[in-house]
Amino acid sequence: MSKTLYRIYRPKTFNDVLGQEYIVTTLQNAINQNRIGHAYLFTGPRGTGKTTVARLFSVAVNTQKRKGFEVVSKDVAQRLINGTSMDIIEIDAASNTGVDDIRTLKETIGLSPTEAKYKVYIIDEVHMLSTNAFNALLKTLEEPPKHAIFILATTEIHKVPQTILSRCQRFDFTRFDIDTIVKKLSQISKKEKIKISSEALEMIAIAADGGMRDAESLLAQVFALENNDVTVEAVSKILGTTTSANILDFIDALVRSDITAGLKTINKTVYDGYNMETFIRSVIEKLRILLFLSISTKHKDIQKLISIPKVEIDILQKIAKNVTPNSVVTMIEECVTALQKTKITTIPQLPLEVAVVNICNKPTQSQKTKSDLKSKSQKTDTKFTNDQIKTSSLKQNVTKKTQTDNLNNTLNEIHGTTSNTSTDKQVIWKKCLAQIKSQNKSLSHLLLQCNVKKITSKSIILTTTFSFYQDKILQTKNKSLIEDIIQNTFDLPLKIEVIVLKEKEKVKSSKLLSYAAQIMGANTITE
Secondary structure (H helix, E strand, C coil), rough: CCCCCCHHHCCHHHHHHHCCHHHHHHHHHHHHHCCCCCCCEECCCCCHHHHHHHHHHHHHHHCCCEECCCCCCCHHHHHHHHCCCCCCCEEECCCCCCCHHHHHHHHCCCCCCCCCCCCCEEEEEHHHCHHHHHHHHHHHHHHCCCEEEEEEEECCCCCCCCCHCCCCEECCCCCCCCCHHHHHHHHHHHHHHEEEHHHHHHHHHHCCCCCHHHHHHHHHHHHHCCCCEECCHHHCCCCCCCCCCHHHHHHHHHCCCHHHHHHHHHHHHHCCCCCCCHHHHHHHHHHHHHHHHCCCCCCHHHHCCCCHHHHHHHHHHHHHHCCCCHHHHHHHHHHHHHHHHCCCCCCCCHHHHHHHHHHHCCCCCHHHHHHHHHHHHHCCCCCHHHHHHHHHHHHHHHHHHHHHHHHHHHHHHHCCCCCCCHHCCCCCHHHHHHHHHHHCHHHHHHHHHHHEEEECEEEEEEEEEHHHHHHHHHHHHHHHHHHHHHHHCCCCCCCEEEECHHHHHHHHHHHHHHHHHCCCCCCCCCC
């Protein structure tokens, strides 16, 4: 291919434009009614068709038949369509940011069009202009000649001065929905005679994040890898995301509160080299659909809100029977938080692992609802006997005792009082410190100055000799990082507490500090 896909399949007429119907209709009506403005502002995310619609409008305003207007000849129209006419001027504001560039435009704008009726100036990325350049442009927009039309395009509307905005007709371009992107990509695939499944196209659409140009660029990359038959696995490798089957298995693990299965899926995703951000985005998208399905179980109602392969809907339909809307909302909130933290952490999978633990440890609303439904509707099927209740209570007590024993064993290991020295019982606190060190070296150094005094079912209590260390460790940002890593390591939501020792206790503390330095490989500790 001599051109990229997004250039080959760029809309040739207004009828080819997808997803921006109200904008196209408004512009067409303005032309038909001879109510053409002198300045337009197109704003919206990248790849949503701003420049394309600007070019189509430039052609249509000179070639579209309407009452009282004589259209240009066919030859001129063809040059306008091909982009070779001198009456359509495109200016890249990112490269021409200075006031001199706008002054040059101001000096030439008074010249009549060479062959068309209107001379159209398309200024792309207009927010990149300097303050002086904006001031020069403002004067031109205030008193433009009748034959001149300005179309300003920007992805950052907040950087455009209000004085400019007030003199333009503003049109907001929106991101394309997944269904629209899949439709366009499917049309391109058929024309290129390349076979690709709807699941693979959906994966590309999700990765494009609402940008048609990005989606077409990704599709071109996929075509370059595969000859005639594009597989889901190939698309997964290129995009850095997993298949829908893995995502659905992960969601099923969350619904079943299966921490092990959820963590295994995450680690396999990382091991296979997939991008964690993209994976989380895909999970959130599927959870959104699960939310709809948990609200309404009728297929027809849901089809109006979502558009994915029927086989996936069927799987999610089964999962939705075991979950409530409230519990799905909790899952979405945890995953959104994980997505935000993934962008700033040095361990990409850690935020999602913490989210899995949080989701699975919370008593889900679905479990409560099921219990209520059984108590109301099931009178003869299932009734707990006193023996069963006692057995259940005994199991809970045993579980609590086991957790307490584990914590006590951990405490013994940390202080070095246990006689078992096998590698399977390495100090858990050492693991925490190692992870903290990988993310915040200065914080790990502060923690080395502390000693673990006690571990309870609710908290880890540290002791230190200086209040300065206490203040630093308990800062909101540092405390949150420590507790996230502790929760991931201990598999328990433990809080961190720091106590400043009295003078008499400082001598004892120094010995334990030396031990902490040894397990972390530190040569010396300076207070």
